[in-house]
Each structure stands twice: as C-alpha cells, then as structure tokens.
Amino acid sequence: MQKLLTQSEWIDRARAVLPAAGFGNFDPGIIISHGQGSRVWDEGGREYVDYLIGSGPMLLGHGHPEVMEAVLEQLPRGMTFFANNAKGIELAEAIVEAVPCCEQVRFVASGGEADMYAIRLARAYTGRDKILKFEGGYHGMSAEAQMSLAPAKRVNFPQAVPDSAGIPQGVAEQMLIAPFNDLAAVEALLTEHNDIAAIIAEPLQRIIPAQPGFLQGLRDLCDRFNVLLIFDEIVTGFRLAYGGAQERYGVVPDICTLGKIIGGGFPLAALGASAEIMRHFDKSAVGADGWLMQLGTLSGNPVAAAAGLKTMEVLGREGSYERLRALGRRLQDMQSDALSSAGIAHTICGDETLFDIFFTEATCRDYRSAAHDDPSRNATYNAKLREAGVFKSPGKLYPSLALSEADLELTQAAVEAAVVALGQP
Numbered sequence: 453m454q455k456l457l458t459q460s461e462w463i464d465r466a467r468a469v470l471p472a473a474g475f476g477n478f479d480p481g482i483i484i485s486h487g488q489g490s491r492v493w494d495e496g497g498r499e500y501v502d503y504l505i506g507s508g509p510m511l512l513g514h515g516h517p518e519v520m521e522a523v524l525e526q527l528p529r530g531m532t533f534f535a536n537n538a539k540g541i542e543l544a545e546a547i548v549e550a551v552p553c554c555e556q557v558r559f560v561a562s563g564g565e566a567d568m569y570a571i572r573l574a575r576a577y578t579g580r581d582k583i584l585k586f587e588g589g590y591h592g593m594s595a596e597a598q599m600s601l602a603p604a605k606r607v608n609f610p611q612a613v614p615d616s617a618g619i620p621q622g623v624a625e626q627m628l629i630a631p632f633n634d635l636a637a638v639e640a641l642l643t644e645h646n647d648i649a650a651i652i653a654e655p656l657q658r659i660i661p662a663q664p665g666f667l668q669g670l671r672d673l674c675d676r677f678n679v680l681l682i683f684d685e686i687v688t689g690f691r692l693a694y695g696g697a698q699e700r701y702g703v704v705p706d707i708c709t710l711g712k713i714i715g716g717g718f719p720l721a722a723l724g725a726s727a728e729i730m731r732h733f734d735k736s737a738v739g740a741d742g743w744l745m746q747l748g749t750l751s752g753n754p755v756a757a758a759a760g761l762k763t764m765e766v767l768g769r770e771g772s773y774e775r776l777r778a779l780g781r782r783l784q785d786m787q788s789d790a791l792s793s794a795g796i797a798h799t800i801c802g803d804e805t806l807f808d809i810f811f812t813e814a815t816c817r818d819y820r821s822a823a824h825d826d827p828s829r830n831a832t833y834n835a836k837l838r839e840a841g842v843f844k845s846p847g848k849l850y851p852s853l854a855l856s857e858a859d860l861e862l863t864q865a866a867v868e869a870a871v872v873a874l875g876q877p
C-alpha cells in the first residue's frame with residue numbers, strides 16, 4: 453500500500469518540480485486532498501467550508517450527485533473525441549436558449565482561450581485592431597488580456613502596462629485602457645480613435661459592480677461608434693442569473709464568453725454571439741480572408757459537456773438563484789455586522805453571488821479605488837478565517853448552493869474570531 457504523505461511532504465515534493473512550488477493559481481502552502489458538498493479537506497486532514505469552489509465552477513458544491521451520475525454515465529462511452537458529439541451539441545443548445553446574445557457558440561477549453569478568440573473575432577468582424585479594456589479587468593492570459601490587469605506602475609490612461617514579461621511592445625500599442633465605471637473616458641477614447649474593434653468588459657469587474665447606467669452607457673456608445681461590445685461572462689455566466697449578467701442587468705453585448713459553470717468542473721469554455729458575427733468561424737460563409745481559424749483538442753469534450761449540462765439543469769430549477777442570493781446576503785451581513793460592532797471600517801464590494809470585503813470606507817468604483825487602506829488587515833482577516841476553517845481566496849468569496857446551516861454557523865464563528873484578531877495590536 454502507498455504510504456500516506458503529510459501535507460508538508462507534499463509541499464516539499466511540489467517545490468522540487470513546480471516553479472514557485474505551485475500551479476500558479478493559489479497559495480501553495482495548502483494541498484487539497486478532496487472535496488464533498490460544501491467542504492474541502494487538506495492533506496493534513498483539516499476540513500474547511502469551501503468559499504473558493506474551484507474559483508467558481510463548483511456552484512452546486514463538490515460531487516453533486518446528479519452531476520456525478522451524468523459524468524459517470526458518459527465516462528464509459530468515451531472521454532474525448534475531437535469530433536462533434538451529441539452532448540456538446542446539447543450543451544450549445546442549452547446555452548443558446550439561456551444567454552440572450554448567443555445565437556451560436558464555439559467551444560474551447562478555458563476561459564482565457566474564449567476571451568482570446570472573442571477579441572480576435574471582434575477584429576475579424578470589424579476589420580479593426582484596437583481593443584478598449586478596463587484597468588483591473590481580467591480576461592485570461594493572452595497577450596492582450598495581460599495589459600493593465602494589475603499594473604506595476606501608474607501611468608496615464610489610456611496607456612497599457614503589460615502585466616507579464618514576454619509580451620511584445622506591439623501588443624500594448626493595440627490596447628487602450630480606461631477606468632471602469634467612467635463613461636466619459638470611454639466616450640473620449642471612442643471619439644479620438646476610429647480604429648477600435650471592441651470594448652471588452654467584465655460586467656462585474658472582479659467584484660466591482662458596474663454603477664447604474666454604466667453597462668447600458670457602454671452599449672449605447674458601442675452602437676453610436678459602431679464598435680462591438682464583449683462581455684466576459686466567464687465568472688458571471690449562470691451565476692448572477694441563469695442568463696448571466698446580461699440577463700440580470702438587461703444589457704445585451706455583441707459577443708460574450710462563458711466558462712467555469714458551463715463545464716461543471718471540467719475544462720470547457722465558450723464564446724457566443726449572433727450568427728452574423730459567428731459566421732467568421734465558417735470559411736465557406738466568409739471566405740479565406742475573413743475566416744477565423746479555430747480548433748482545440750478538448751473543445752466540446754463530452755464529459756465536460758455532460759457535467760455542464762447537468763449543472764445548468766439543476767441551476768435552472770425554481771428558486772436556485774433566490775437561494776444563492778439569500779445565502780450571499782447572510783454571508784455579507786454576518787461579516788458586516790461583526791466588523792461594524794467592532795468599529796472596523798470596511799466596505800462590502802460585489803454582488804450577493806460573489807463579493808469580498810475591503811478594509812476601507814471608500815466605495816469600490818474602479819481598480820484604483822477598490823483597495824484596502826491597510827492590506828495587512830486583509831491578510832490577517834483571511835489567515836484567521838482559514839485557521840478557523842473557512843477556505844477562500846484573499847480577494848473573493850464565492851457562496852455555493854451546497855452551503856448548510858452548519859456551514860453558516862461555522863463561518864459565523866470564524867468571522868467573529870477573525871474580527872477579534874483584527875482588533876488586537
């Protein structure tokens with residue numbers, strides 16, 4: 453029998469073979485052993501209520517019985533084919549039915565890939581090159597997306613700052629950066645540059661909500677200047693509402709990207725738009741010059757499609773989103789009440805389905821304003837939550853539908869302990 457390793461032995465093994473000791477995603481000081489329902493366990497045997505939920509996909513919790521059944525039904529029938537398959541077609545149909553801007557979809561394997569193709573599609577459709585992106589907006593890891601996500605230096609808008617080494621300067625020159633929630637800045641850029649293909653935006657930027665009228669304002673400006681609007685709904689799709697942020701806010705983009713939930717925890721993402729825009733994926737419709745070549749080994753793989761379809765079916769049932777919002781509200785209130793009673797300045801930033809706390813009194817409006825007055829408070833708060841059995845990212849809290857009363861009670865106790873720690877010198 454294989455010897456059971458301790459968590460620190462796993463950490464040592466990871467350090468030897470993985471740069472920065474990890475996959476690049478999350479704190480490499482914790483190794484997750486398994487997850488079930490609302491909980492995860494680490495290799496040291498510690499149990500946590502999971503508010504990371506795989507960075508979003510596991511909205512129903514880990515190992516949801518109906519999703520498991522759908523996956524187990526598919527597995528012996530084949531894991532991936534590269535060829536069209538019925539599950540992938542059914543998933544495309546379900547997305548088209550749910551998401552207002554999608555008449556057709558194309559599958560890829562990750563959200564970042566979907567965003568990369570969305571940008572390319574906008575360029576192919578308009579014949580223009582420039583992309584307007586918001587500072588702090590995250591759209592995966594393509595060269596275009598890695599511009600002014602978390603800029604190391606403050607420069608004047610609309611200059612783009614590469615977030616990563618290895619990106620040619622030429623890419624920065626094709627990007628225009630604006631502050632989120634600033635329609636006047638967007639209008640000025642559209643007036644000044646007549647070579648903009650698209651505006652790409654997260655309708656909820658990380659956790660910063662669009663102010664009333666901002667998304668509709670973007671829509672109107674795009675129509676006026678004949679520019680495409682791309683909503684990155686990798687996170688918000690099937691989370692803010694069944695039809696995503698575009699349903700919840702009533703603003704329909706030209707192109708959207710979807711990921712996370714639609715793969716049910718497996719590698720699958722998509723981009724969708726009207727048939728007129730999507731015809732650029734069809735060489736016979738647009739000819740060689742307008743054609744956007746796209747393929748991928750795992751695109752539309754049937755296991756991911758089966759998991760995503762079942763996840764969407766469960767989410768589509770009566771009351772799912774009301775329950776998710778009620779859970780989120782309780783989690784917001786319990787933290788806000790505890791921090792307010794201790795006299796600790798804070799702002800809850802986000803949507804009930806995805807939010808976090810900023811230790812500041814300022815409202816979060818854009819990348820520069822959404823910051824902690826003292827980042828060490830955030831570090832202490834999150835470390836104490838983790839110690840008390842709450843697993844979350846340092847910048848987000850994702851409620852899941854698997855949460856129980858016992859989970860909320862444990863979380864309440866963890867919050868109270870973390871607030872006490874914040875009050876200590």
Ligand SMILES: Cc1ncc(COP(=O)(O)O)c(C=O)c1O
Pocket residue numbers: 507561562563564565567590591592593654684685686687711712721
């Ligand atoms: C808004 C947004 N866009 C794109 C991505 C990239 O998705 P993936 O990690 O599947 O490449 C993410 C991932 O968190 C995201 O939050």
